[in-house]
Amino acid sequence: MTTRQALLLIDLQNDFCRGGALAVSEGDDTIAVANHYAAEFSRRQQPVVATLDWHPASHGSFASNAAQQPWSLGELAGLPQVWWPAHCVQHTHGAELHPALDQRFLTDRVCKGEDPLVDSYSGFYDNGHRKKTNLDTLLKSYGITALTIMGLATDYCVKFSVLDALSLGYTVTVISAGCRGVNLTAGDAERALTEMAAKGAVIL
Numbered sequence: 001m002t003t004r005q006a007l008l009l010i011d012l013q014n015d016f017c018r019g020g021a022l023a024v025s026e027g028d029d030t031i032a033v034a035n036h037y038a039a040e041f042s043r044r045q046q047p048v049v050a051t052l053d054w055h056p057a058s059h060g061s062f063a064s065n066a067a068q069q070p071w072s073l074g075e076l077a078g079l080p081q082v083w084w085p086a087h088c089v090q091h092t093h094g095a096e097l098h099p100a101l102d103q104r105f106l107t108d109r110v111c112k113g114e115d116p117l118v119d120s121y122s123g124f125y126d127n128g129h130r131k132k133t134n135l136d137t138l139l140k141s142y143g144i145t146a147l148t149i150m151g152l153a154t155d156y157c158v159k160f161s162v163l164d165a166l167s168l169g170y171t172v173t174v175i176s177a178g179c180r181g182v183n184l185t186a187g188d189a190e191r192a193l194t195e196m197a198a199k200g201a202v203i204l
């Protein structure tokens with residue numbers, strides 16, 4: 001069987017970078033890594049897919065909409081939920097891909113998090129695993145069996161995308177130099193990488 005590879009860039013959006021609504025420490029440092037790998041995949045004619053966190057202003061994960069303190073914990077759609085500052089609102093600057101990301105290499109963009117009633121960390125499913133995005137179908141249409149994954153944030157959208165990719169049967173490599181974490185609790189990003197490795201991802 002032949003292995004077909006794709007690069008999956010998770011949520012490299014302004015709101016997760018310096019000055020953004022949900023800025024991740026050193027988030028901007030992932031962009032040069034993304035450009036390096038995207039150029040390489042592109043040169044080999046392998047797909048480069050970017051996910052975008054793409055929320056309506058009414059999204060239920062926003063602290064303001066839930067009348068809760070940002071960064072505190074609650075429940076949404078029957079699932080544990082961090083109340084986030086409003087971020088990645090559709091069609092706003094914060095939701096745009098980072099300006100330094102070389103978008104010429106992107107073959108596809110996949111949006112997630114549009115349903116206001118449930119959060120969606122993974123690029124494949126909402127957090128309740130009730131609805132699928134078009135990502136798996138897209139990758140299968142290319143005949144992809146192996147994914148190289150990086151982006152923001154290590155402990156949320158990267159982690160859940162990697163775990164879903166593994167359970168969907170993809171071989172997964174994570175570029176840790178291209179990931180940064182929220183670290184709501186110190187060590188979260190490190191623990192996320194450990195969990196991804198334990199479930200079968202190769203961590204570079």
Ligand code: VGL
Pocket residue numbers: 011016053084121152153154155156157158
């Ligand atoms: C993310 C928190 C809320 C992420 C998205 O991209 O990791 N984190 N929405």
Ligand code: ZN
Pocket residue numbers: 053055061087088113
């Ligand atoms: Zn979000």
